[in-house]
Amino acid sequence: MKIGFDAKRLFHNQTGLGNYSRDLVRILKEFYPQDTYVLFNPKNKTIPFFSDTELFSTVTPKGLWKKLHPIWRTYGIAKEDSLKELDIYHGLSGEIPTNLPKNIKKVVSIHDLIFERYPALYSSWDRHMHRKKFQYAVDHADIVVAISQQTKKDIAQFLKVPEKNIRVIYQGCSNVFKQTFSDDSLSATQTKFNLPKEFVLNVGTIEERKNAFSLVKAVKDLDTTLVLIGRETDYCKAIHTYIEKHHIQAKVVFLKNVSQLELAHIYTLATIFAYPSIFEGFGIPIIEAMFCNTPVITTNSGVFPEAGGPNSVYVDPYNISEIGFQITTLLKNPTLRNEIAEKGRLYVEQFQDHSIATQWHNLYKNLI
The missing domain is CATH 3.40.50.2000 (Glycogen Phosphorylase B;)
Structure with a gap:
């Protein structure tokens, strides 16, 4: 299998979502080295807390997309030639790009919906953008994965995904x-x-x-x-x-x-x-x-x-x-x-x- 990952947080977040992303691709590579793993990174950066880059194929924006890297992972990834070779695209943090080819299976991990449960902790703009991205992801994914039973219940309640369509896979740690x-x-x-x-x-x-x-x-x-x-x-x-x-x-x-x-x-x-x-x-x-x-x-x-x-x-x-x-x-x-x-x-x-x-x-x- 050839699997692509949204690697923004893998490369640019030192805590929570970054740790989840790094640990997941690390253990997949360790236990299933026969598969190919492609990391879609919106901008180059030297990351001392992720030292396994030589084991993975990494894709970054080219041309004009370099200047538009904040929106590349939403709108630009679908235009990458390397994407067409994938069997699966996995959004590791609640998002998947728009206009992915239909032949590519789409997976999204949802970690929490705290912006829905505790809206006062977020600005109205952040709540709007989170809701829009998460809803698009669950509506277009072939399978939605929650990191806990609690998150599964929240996805069903707030994003209206039938519980039977949601898998729970716990996360590990380093x-x-x-x-x-x-x-x-x-x-x-x-x-x-x-x-x-x-x-x-x-x-x-x-x-x-x-x-x-x-x-x-x-x-x-x-x-x-x-x-x-x-x-x-x-x-x-x-x-x-x-x-x-x-x-x-x-x-x-x-x-x-x-x-x-x-x-x-x-x-x-x-x-x-x-x-x-x-x-x-x-x-x-x-x-x-x-x-x-x-x-x-x-x-x-x-x-x-x-x-x-x-x-x-x-x-x-x-x-x-x-x-x-x-x-x-x-x-x-x-x-x-x-x-x-x-x-x-x-x-x-x-x-x-x-x-x-x-x-x-x-x-x-x-x-x-």
Whole structure:
């Protein structure tokens, strides 16, 4: 098979959708090297976090399309000669180009419809454009793939796609989170970032939807340290104001410039991973934490029980006292922490590369 991918985020996004794209093409190449994979990249860029470009054929805009690269992936890809050789085109992030030849099977991955569920978090223009692109994609795709059962329900509700026409294939995570690390390497990262012996970790963009503020409030009166790793947004201003007002600067640590390997070390070093997000398409940091044998506290609704499995600890993300109580319970009980971590590590076996690659390969094969 010859499969083309929308590779904008693969090459130009260092987090969420970029990680999903890179991991998917990486594992397909690893487990099914006999197939051909073509990456459609709207503009050249040196990407240190994607080092496998020599294994793939890459297509970029030519001529006038170089100047029009923002719209090339929507309107220009269909004019590329290399496209005509494809069996399948896969839109990895909710979009597929217009006017693709009918003989090419079309697949689209939908990660979430947060712009529909929480419209106040988006401008009216962004909501309009997201809705237009997503609706076109699901209307013209031969198959729609959701990354969770929660997203499948949202696609059916908001985009009016019959649930029987939607497949769910979970996403995995980078192999760096599945490694076992030496004490020396962990100690070096702990020293570099001046991390305490025990701490509560949260990973993800520090924005309203991910709800880090509730964690800050929850640890205010607890004997622990909260470590936040993620890009700061305007939402973070209120968090910093709160921290200063209550004089807890020593209890809340913001880390920046953390490599993926260092992030895996920090997950492993963490006493607890706390993720009281309001809504996600999946919640990949939960999977990363469980692969690193770290017990998880997360939200008790939506996709989170799907990601965290039956043995994680679940809380009302708006209930500060409940979050604080569960953090305290785990901090005081290492036996319980170890039990949760061990069962979580067994649960995430379903997100191993070989399982995900097999599901995708079978889907592609059945399409053609």
